[in-house]
Amino acid sequence: MLNKLFKRKAEPVPPSAAQERQNPKAGEVRQIGTEETLYLAPLPVYTGQQPVSMQGFPEVNDVYLQVGGSNIGMVWQGKMLAWVIWLMIIMNVFSPLFLAVLLGIITPEGTNNTFAKDLSMLAELFLYLGIFTTPICVGTVIHTIISQTREQARQYPLRFNRQRREVCFVDSKTHEILIVPWEKVTAWISQGQMVTQYNATTFYTFGMALENEEKGTVQPILFDKPSQAHAIGTWEAIRLYMEQGVPTDKTGAWLRLLLGRELTEYELRPYEGLHTWEVEKLMKIEDRFPDVDMTDEERAKHGFLPRDYWALRWWYVWRVLSFWKMPYMIAEWGHKAGTPVMPERVQQWSQPIPPDQWAKPSPALQKATQLVQHAMDKKKMNFIDACKLIERKG
Template sequence: MGDSKYNRLPHAGDFENKNGTEAFYLSPKPLPTGAAPFTGLQMHREVNDVYLDFAQGVRGLEFAVRASLGSIIFMAIFFAVVNVVLAYSTFSYGWPFWSTLFKFIQNPLMWGFLIVLMIMAGVPLYRSIHQKTSTPPIRFNRQRREVVYVREKGQPPLIVPWEEVIACVTAGTLVTQYAVMSSYSLMIGLRDSNSGEVLWLTLSTGHPSLALSEWEALRVYMEQGPDALPTPLLIDQEFQEDTVAYFHMCRGVYREMHAWPVYAFGFLTIQFCSGWTLPCRFSQWINTRPKAAFPESIREWSKPLPAEQHAQPSAAL
């Protein structure tokens, strides 16, 4: 987000419209928004009286795994059918069916194509998972009233005063192959006072009120403590997208809305060939894995402080 409109860093209450994207700033300074605080996206990894760890999961992982599995299994089934047809066609000329089929299956070009397809699907998926899981979460330390982000190896951690954290809710349009739809997100910016560079964390949400509530949960934690955080919106995240329960709920809805032939070939066959519930389980497993550990300096920084050493809100706030 730019600062051309105000010729200064943004403040809470500022509004910008840049390149078709509207942005309303919530911080700095982090003023109350009036929204109900909650998080429904498993963003709070660890919460105690000293700090809160805030981290995104790998969004869209279940779909990415399902699409990758589906393309590989589809091509494997296609090659299997072609081999059976070819073996059967040679059977009429007196060739033994099973030995001919076995020779066709050993075709190195077919296996080479499948291996290349696996690599093309697996490498981007691995890179996305590694990028998200190899970086520690953003840690909000309420006793020090500071926020830390651990950058790449060789770079010192970025520690930003809580009242200087930039946050805004954005609204724009997203063009896909299906339609033009509204897009909302919560953006959290951590500014390096030495270089002026701002590191942005973008959290996509379905509605601006959800983005406000995600930010408000962070704000009330920093100002009031963990007791101010409400119970998670979805108990155990049971029916959240990408979960096994959500998959079976969608299956039930599809079965009720379509005839049996459509359900059998339009859902059961496609989902079976794309892994059934395996992508959901894999996505849940990855998104619940512990993030990378913090360096020793940040573990020391995260230790509790005596009450007289707790940082206090500024006079401006």
Template sequence: MSTPPAGTTKKRLFSRNDYFAPLPIPTGRKPSDVLNIIWRKNEVFLDISNYSIGSAVMVMWPMVMVFLAISYFTRNLNSDISQNILIFGSIIMAPGVFFLILGLFRETPLPVRFNRQRREVCVPRADGEYWIVPWESVTAAATQHSSVSQAGRTTMGLLIIGFENPDPQAKDDNNHFSLGVNCGGGTTAMALWECMRSYMEIGPDAAPEAAALNAGGSLRYYIDYMSDKAKTRGWILTLLWEGVLGVFIFNAPLAQYLQRKKLNPPPDLTYPAIIEWSKPLPPEQWAKRSPELEAAIAKREAELTAQTQPTDNT
């Protein structure tokens, strides 16, 4: 599969594609795990996943509240309309609720594991299969699409991380796997990609810590969380956003409960060969960057340095 070089951007009227890899050069953005995709991090490997049942709750719950609110406020105007709104809302929400409930009873998908000492990536597949993919062959791109309507401009986007099956004899339907993160594209996608790139190319300290997947389990957690937010937002905005909107509009307590139920602890890779593959190596056995990547990173870092230096107009 042909992929444009890292650093390439393709723009159209209502879309934009930014390519970050292969040859994972710096994007210029600070790594930020805004969607809690990091499940584990240590000196050897980083586990990444796009699985988030809590996000599904926080997307669907506002829609439920909208239908209930419209039905409630129209009940005295026309009871038939109020009832029809409830029926219509139930029809719209039923598939999403069904798949959400179904997801609660399914096994949590395994994470993708990035091994920085071997410079390889373990990609779990179906039926106990897994791929070991060279880090420098991984592709990454952010795609962003916009639409314009009477309500204004709406933008959606993904971070797409691609892996090629290293088996040359693999069937056509088992040649490629993509991990998509619904982040809106753009700079957010860059920040998420930098979590992986910085970990692999700089070190564990350069990447954010793993998400607190056991968070939200007590009242003490919410108090500490809101106190921390109040330091930057103030208590009025914190109570409005985290309290009123977070609880009643997005139902954050339910989202965090389900997330904790499914991901505490997060699933691990238990293949015997991968357990061995995930063990630390002596530093002298660590894999090195390719000369091509070394040159590409040096060139990109020089470009970023030039961009940050003030222009001399004298």
């Protein structure tokens, strides 16, 4: 959420209008400058990628899945605020002492300088310096947190209605409502590089485009992702929801294997807040102290980490340094700021409808999905080559 504070030089852009008129297809790869784009839809077929956890979406039910409006990342912002405060404390309090000691070591004998004089001079210098730098640095982080939270409180989330097989976008400025068929949504993954004087950084973007056929315009929606797998996994999670419904296994098999149990509803809250502090503590305890009656050999056999009684103690130390629950209180405030109330038309659109009125997937999508899934799972083809079979086999 600090993307306004740390802007990269080249923001990822949606495909150009000229390319959009060429009707991109699933599995197609296009090069736009230094950025490579892989299209996943229209025609949302099987990708073979492991979907991300459904807990990454702020709201999921039998009618719609909601993307956006989550405060995930605010705890990290609160910790960053704590780090900036500590940086100012170290610079303004400990730096004069360190420099005074250093001057005392390198100053030749017989001079009029003393440790007390140097410390007094440096303390005064850093005091005036801190008066100007501390409000700027701390204020910048606080302003970013507040402005990002207020902006999110004005942003309408994107909704995917699986019963109607439609996607709804509400413009936060004009409040205009755009509803498009699910199978006509264009989705892509972009991979590019940002080159600086220090290194080259690869960035990934998950994008969707909703076409307004009445106006002849396209509404792009972009999300920064840490990796290509995470980007495609986000789309696959949405696709699975739209095609199969709410997964029964919300926590994921890997999490059950890690903890040896299901998470509680308290732990499964899809946002960050004061409960996150307790969840992190519980995770740390279960990570280092599961099955305390097991011997070290048994723990190693079952893949548990070595028993470490300092693990939880260091966890408490870091929480003290990050001002205890302050980051989690900031996240709780961000969650309560929420998102705007959906317009009445969207609320009606989000109501459940009788099963006999549910929209059905088109024969073209059913055939294409079966073809791609068989090619990837049985013939071990990659996604791009498997999608080429759709056009070849009609």
